[in-house]
Amino acid sequence: MTSTKSQTPAHLTLEAVQKSYNGQSALAPLSLSVNAGETVAIVGPSGSGKTTLLNLMAGVIEPDMGTVILGGNNLSDIQANGELSRLVGVIHQQFDLVPHLSVLHNVLAGRLGDWSLAQSLLSLVWPRDRQVAMQALDRVGIGEKAHERAARLSGGEQQRVAIARLLVQDPQMIIADEPVSSLDPARAANILNMLKDIATERGKTLVASIHTLDLTSKHFERVIGLRNGVVQFDLPVGELSQKRLVSLYELKETSLGAPASHQ
Amino acid sequence: MGPRPAISSFLESRRLLTYLLIAIAAWSTLSVDWGGNLVHPGGAESARQIFTAALTPELSSDFLALALSASWTTVTFAVAGLTLAIAVGLPLGVLGSGVLLRPGSRRFFTIAGVRVVLGFLRSIHELVWAWLFVVAIGLSPIAGIFALAIPYAGILGRIYSEILVDVPEEPLNALRTSGASEFKVFLYGRLPMAMPDMLSYTFYRLECGIRSAAILSFVGITGLGYQIQLSLNDLLYNEVWTLLFFLVGLVAVVDLWSSLVRKSVTP
Amino acid sequence: MSTKNIGSTSYRRKWPLAFRPSIGLTSLAGFLLLAIVSWAHILLGEDSGITSLFTAQTWQRITEFVGELAGSGSTNKPAFLSWESWKHGAGLAVDTLAMSVLATAMAGLAVLVTFLPAASNVAYGDLAGAGGKTGRVAFHLLRAAFVFTRSIPELLWAMLIVFMLSPGILPGAIALAIHNYGILGKLSAEVVENMDTRPAQALRSAGAGKFQMLAYGILPQVLPQLLTYLLYRWEVIIRTTVVVGFVAAGGLGHEFRLRMSWFQYDEITLLLTFYLLLVLLVDLASAGLRRLAR
Numbered sequence: 001m002t003s004t005k006s007q008t009p010a011h012l013t014l015e016a017v018q019k020s021y022n023g024q025s026a027l028a029p030l031s032l033s034v035n036a037g038e039t040v041a042i043v044g045p046s047g048s049g050k051t052t053l054l055n056l057m058a059g060v061i062e063p064d065m066g067t068v069i070l071g072g073n074n075l076s077d078i079q080a081n082g083e084l085s086r087l088v089g090v091i092h093q094q095f096d097l098v099p100h101l102s103v104l105h106n107v108l109a110g111r112l113g114d115w116s117l118a119q120s121l122l123s124l125v126w127p128r129d130r131q132v133a134m135q136a137l138d139r140v141g142i143g144e145k146a147h148e149r150a151a152r153l154s155g156g157e158q159q160r161v162a163i164a165r166l167l168v169q170d171p172q173m174i175i176a177d178e179p180v181s182s183l184d185p186a187r188a189a190n191i192l193n194m195l196k197d198i199a200t201e202r203g204k205t206l207v208a209s210i211h212t213l214d215l216t217s218k219h220f221e222r223v224i225g226l227r228n229g230v231v232q233f234d235l236p237v238g239e240l241s242q243k244r245l246v247s248l249y250e251l252k253e254t255s256l257g258a259p260a261s262h263q
Numbered sequence: 264m265g266p267r268p269a270i271s272s273f274l275e276s277r278r279l280l281t282y283l284l285i286a287i288a289a290w291s292t293l294s295v296d297w298g299g300n301l302v303h304p305g306g307a308e309s310a311r312q313i314f315t316a317a318l319t320p321e322l323s324s325d326f327l328a329l330a331l332s333a334s335w336t337t338v339t340f341a342v343a344g345l346t347l348a349i350a351v352g353l354p355l356g357v358l359g360s361g362v363l364l365r366p367g368s369r370r371f372f373t374i375a376g377v378r379v380v381l382g383f384l385r386s387i388h389e390l391v392w393a394w395l396f397v398v399a400i401g402l403s404p405i406a407g408i409f410a411l412a413i414p415y416a417g418i419l420g421r422i423y424s425e426i427l428v429d430v431p432e433e434p435l436n437a438l439r440t441s442g443a444s445e446f447k448v449f450l451y452g453r454l455p456m457a458m459p460d461m462l463s464y465t466f467y468r469l470e471c472g473i474r475s476a477a478i479l480s481f482v483g484i485t486g487l488g489y490q491i492q493l494s495l496n497d498l499l500y501n502e503v504w505t506l507l508f509f510l511v512g513l514v515a516v517v518d519l520w521s522s523l524v525r526k527s528v529t530p
Numbered sequence: 531m532s533t534k535n536i537g538s539t540s541y542r543r544k545w546p547l548a549f550r551p552s553i554g555l556t557s558l559a560g561f562l563l564l565a566i567v568s569w570a571h572i573l574l575g576e577d578s579g580i581t582s583l584f585t586a587q588t589w590q591r592i593t594e595f596v597g598e599l600a601g602s603g604s605t606n607k608p609a610f611l612s613w614e615s616w617k618h619g620a621g622l623a624v625d626t627l628a629m630s631v632l633a634t635a636m637a638g639l640a641v642l643v644t645f646l647p648a649a650s651n652v653a654y655g656d657l658a659g660a661g662g663k664t665g666r667v668a669f670h671l672l673r674a675a676f677v678f679t680r681s682i683p684e685l686l687w688a689m690l691i692v693f694m695l696s697p698g699i700l701p702g703a704i705a706l707a708i709h710n711y712g713i714l715g716k717l718s719a720e721v722v723e724n725m726d727t728r729p730a731q732a733l734r735s736a737g738a739g740k741f742q743m744l745a746y747g748i749l750p751q752v753l754p755q756l757l758t759y760l761l762y763r764w765e766v767i768i769r770t771t772v773v774v775g776f777v778a779a780g781g782l783g784h785e786f787r788l789r790m791s792w793f794q795y796d797e798i799t800l801l802l803t804f805y806l807l808l809v810l811l812v813d814l815a816s817a818g819l820r821r822l823a824r
Contacts, residue, residue, distance in 0.1 A: 058440060085442025095433035100455040109451060113442020120447050162437075169441055280757075280822040288635040294628035295700050302695055310694040339568035346565045386809045390685070390773045391802075394790065399595040400588050404572050462554060469561075474683045481685075488686070495689060503690075507682060514681035520557065527553035 009072075011036035011205050012057060012173060017066035019052050026052045027229040029066065034205055036172075039196060041216045041237070042209040044226035045249050050209040051177055053226065057207060058088050058175045071172055082113035089171035091195075093178045096162045099151035103142070103161050106150050107133045110169030129168075136167035140194060156187040163195060174199055176208035180215070188212065192219055213245055316500030320508060329490065330509045337486040338513065340404070340479065341472035344411030349465065351416035355381060356423025362453060363445065377420070385417030389475050393482045407484040411475050415468060422464050423457075430456045459528035466521035473513050598795040615800055619782075623804040626781030629699045630768040630812065633706035638760045640707065641714045645756070646744070648672035648715060649722035672715065680712025684770050688777040697779030705774055710763055714756075721755045722748065757823045761816040768812040772805055782808075 010033035019027045027049045034040055042050050055061045056068055059075035068075045070087050078084050089110075097106045104127055111129055112120055119128060127133070137143045140160040145153060150161060159179060166174060176195060180188035192210075196219045199206035210216050216223055217237050225232040225248045232248055233240075357363065359377030364370035393410035400406055435452045443451060480486030487510050494502035646652050653669035688705035695701040730747030738746070775783015782801050789797040 060436075060440065081439050081444055082442045085440065088440075090437070090440040092433065092437065095431065096437035098434045098438070098452050098455055100458065101451070105451075109438055109441045109443065111442075112438065112444075112447050112451065117444075117446065120443075120450060124450070165441060277822070280819060283819065283822075287631055291628040291631035291635065294625060295632065295698070295703075306694040306696075313690060313693060338564075339571045342561075342564050342568040343572055346569070386769065386806055387802075388769045388773045390776075391786075391805070398790075398795075399592045401591070404575070408572070459554070462558070466557075474681070478683045478685045491686060492689075507686070511678055511681040515677055518677070524554055524557045527557075 010034060011038075011071060012207075013067075013069045014056070015067050015069070017056060017063040017068060019049075019056065019061070019063050025229055027056070027063075030231050031066075032224070032231070032234065034207065036205055037200070037203050038222060039199060039206045039220045040208070041220035041223045042207065042226060043211075043213070043216060043223060043245070043248065044209075044232075047228075048226040049229040050226055052229075054090075054175050054177050054207065054209060057173075058090050059084050060090070085113040085169055085171060087171055088173045088175055089166045089169045090175045090177065091159070091162045091166060091179050093181050094155065094158070096165075097150040097158055099149065101150060102147050103137070103150055103153065104130070104133055104146045106161055107136055107146075107164045107168055110136075110165040110167070113169070132168055133164070136164040137161075139167060139198070140164045155182050156191060159183065159191050160194070163191070163198065167198065170202075171204070173205040173207070176206070178209050178211065181211055185212075189215060189218075196220075216240075313500050317504050319501050320505040321499070321501040322505065326502060326505060330487075330506055333485065333487045333490045333506070334509050334513055336484070337473060337476045337480065337488075337510075340407055340411070340484060340486060341469065341476040344408045344476065345415060345465075345469055345472045347408060347412035348415035348419055348468070351412065352419030353423060355416070355420035357427065359420060360424035360427040362427050363449060365445075377424075381417045381420040381424075383417070385414045385421065387414060389414050390478060390481075393479050397482050402482070402484075404484050407476070407479045407482060410482075411472060411479060415472065415475075419465065419468060423461055426457045426460045426464070427453060459525075462528055463521070463525040466517070466524050470514055470517040470521055473517055474510075477510055595795070598793075599799045600796070615797065619785075619800050619804045622782045622785050622801075623808055625699060626771050626775065626783070627768070627808060627812075629703045629775070629780055630706070630764065630771045632699070632703040633710065633767055633771070634760060634764045636703065636707035637710040637714055637763070638756075640711045641718050641756070641760075644672055645715060645718035646722065646748070648676070648719040650719075651723055651727065673719075676712040676715040676719075678712065679708050680710075680716070682709065684709040684774050685777060688774045692778055697784075699778075699780040702771065702774040702778030702780045702783075705778060706767055706770060710767060714759060714763060717759050718752075718756050721752055721759075725751050754823050758820050761820050761823070765809075765813055765816050768808055772808075 012034040013031075014033070015031050016029050017027065017031070018025075018029045042053060044050055052061070056063055057070075059068065059070070059078065062076050073087065075084070075087075078087075098109075105124070108123060108127055108129060111132070115123065115128070122128070134143060134146065137146055140163050142153075142157055142160050142164075145157065150158065153161065174195070179195065180191050183191060192208075192215050195208070196206065198204075206220075208220070210220075217240065220237050222235070223237050223240050224234045225244070227248055233244060355377055359374055359381060361370050361374045364373060389410045392413050393407055396406035396410050397403075430453050434456070435448050438448045438452045477487040477491075480488035480490075481492060487506055491503055491506045494500075494506065647665065647668040650669065653665040684706050687708050688702055691701045691705050695704070725748075729751070730743050733743045733747045771781065772783045772786065775781045775785075776787045777783075782804060786798065786801050789795075789801065
């Protein structure tokens with residue numbers, strides 16, 4: 001977002017956050033903040049550090065330096081998965097579901113943070129909180145598949161189940177790591193639309209990494225460009241120019257001459 | 264990486280493997296006493312009798328009833344032994360896979376320790392265990408069951424721990440971000456994903472267990488093996504073949520059941 | 531994005547439980563039932579002798595036995611302290627090792643010659659072109675042979691063979707080979723059935739004859755896996771070789787039987803030690819050779 005200080009503190013703040021792997025820097029020191037209810041897209045070529053950034057925001061990994069603060073909590077201080085899951089939920093490109101379990105069980109996994117061990121065990125045989133799960137499944141439009149094994153669903157349907165799980169989990173913020181990269185353009189638009197609608201209608205903050213640029217401009221308010229672990233730009237989506245995008249994804253000149261292709 | 268010295272690439276080559284295998288096989292044939300008395304005197308005649316009896320198995324209703332009852336006894340022993348093996352092998356397998364422990368020295372030593380125990384359990388053949396038990400506690404069905412269960416527990420434990428470790432990580436990570444603690448991740452994610460292979464291998468072990476139980480009846484438990492021994496001592500080859508056909512039939516049925524299960528649980 | 535409410539309501543009523551009955555679950559239930567019945571049959575059977583098991587007398591017998599294994603019963607020096615016994619045992623161990631190798635080699639060779647026709651994609655012509663009637667007959671015969679040979683335990687094969695051949699290493703090795711032929715044959719045929727057929731088919735469409743396709747399209751893919759299975763079987767075979775020796779009178783197993791009948795339990799401990807050493811040796815050798823096969 002732009003210059004003016006807002007009265008309410010930002011929902012998510014990264015302060016001087018840095019991460020390296022095996023001596024190689026994945027993310028140069030960066031700071032940014034996201035307000036509650038914003039929809040942010042992260043764009044950049046492969047290897048630019050998008051996944052690292054998202055994992056840091058989700059508390060899945062810890063930064064080498066700096067702090068990540070979400071909803072007033074320092075994420076490094078939170079140890080229990082159950083506590084963290086109330087603040088942030090994650091959806092990946094694919095393979096999020098347990099293929100051997102039914103759709104219903106996969107959705108109900110969103111409640112695992114709140115259930116006791118005994119309740120979790122029992123639920124494997126007699127599912128608890130079915131109402132909540134069925135409502136979520138209806139919201140994403142696949143209520144009739146509740147008892148199918150997750151492996152039998154198509155890619156798009158599986159992503160809907162993952163979204164339903166997020167609904168049940170009900171976190172304050174949703175992180176989506178290339179949620180539609182495995183889907184064809186029509187389904188990708190469909191799923192992304194659903195994700196964004198759900199986030200906005202429930203007032204959740206959404207941060208997603210997207211490869212397709214026209215999806216970015218249609219569904220997000222703000223876009224951050226990343227390249228080699230450094231933020232290249234951080235703009236309202238209206239101010240994003242084609243030229244900026246092209247230079248973000250451009251290949252370096254190879255020894256053979258002109259760059260081979262654009263992404 | 265520059266060109267590797269000839270000797271080290273030879274040591275890692277298939278060629279070395281081939282030479283080694285041929286050398287070992289050749290040495291083994293030299294150990295046999297190929298002298299004149301290879302064939303039993305009267306052996307050729309016995310061979311002929313044994314083979315022809317295969318075509319005329321004993322089919323009287325009395326004997327068939329005996330064969331059926333012996334088969335049932337063998338099955339009960341196999342199942343009893345296998346269930347005991349699962350009861351011991353499953354916890355050891357979970358423990359020895361290290362999936363429930365956080366990385367650290369405690370985990371390393373637990374895994375190593377369990378591996379050693381499992382290795383020891385499965386290194387001794389069930390018949391040897393059976394003999395040890397019989398001498399120690401006398402002829403008893405329990406001797407046979409324990410003798411079967413011990414090596415099988417070792418094998419099951421080893422295989423279970425490998426299956427549990429080989430499970431894909433992504434769904435497990437997704438469960439963690441959904442808020443599941445490590446143990447719930449194990450229950451909801453790892454175990455369901457490992458279950459098909461574990462189930463399939465356990466049914467395979469049932470098939471092996473039938474064969475083992477048949478042999479174990481030599482230590483005094485009744486069953487197919489015991490009856491075969493009786494008939495063999497009396498040189499009643501037709502009876503022997505009937506019993507063998509029952510054994511083959513049992514194994515084939517379990518094998519079929521096993522492959523049905525395998526096909527149905529793969530998602 | 532309209533939500534479909536109609537279908538889901540009626541579906542909700544149908545399955546109260548989470549799992550639909552499937553073959554896997556009914557089999558599990560069936561197995562549990564079988565387990566309960568089996569244990570009941572054994573524990574409640576007439577001469578189960580369960581009650582007499584947990585008495586002080588049994589415990590005494592066990593401790594005595596362990597003591598005798600450690601050498602308390604022998605008249606002169608316990609066996610594992612005698613150099614002669616160790617030398618003798620080592621010779622037997624070598625014989626046992628040879629028997630296991632011979633058995634593995636024979637089984638491997640037999641499988642190598644017969645595994646291809648036993649693969650359904652070869653027999654039914656998906657792979658090599660026209661399968662033909664002989665192909666199908668051979669397939670079924672071989673598969674039946676696999677089931678038959680592997681259903682009969684090695685010990686039983688050994689008992690039969692000892693009627694025909696003199697006791698020694700060879701009959702034991704043959705018994706082991708026959709049984710393992712069935713196991714390896716099935717595994718090898720399955721490797722061919724599950725392999726990637728595209729290289730072989732590509733060769734065929736490029737004009738390769740049957741043998742060329744075999745040599746360049748099938749064997750390179752399949753042989754390493756077969757070898758791995760063979761080496762894994764060797765680990766199992768060495769454990770069974772001792773047992774087969776009981777009957778076929780070769781190696782450690784034969785000596786085991788003798789000492790058993792003379793109640794010389796301290797010698798048994800020595801033999802068991804050699805047994806464990808052999809098992810360890812073969813496990814290591816197998817792992818090393820398998821790494822080479824990669």
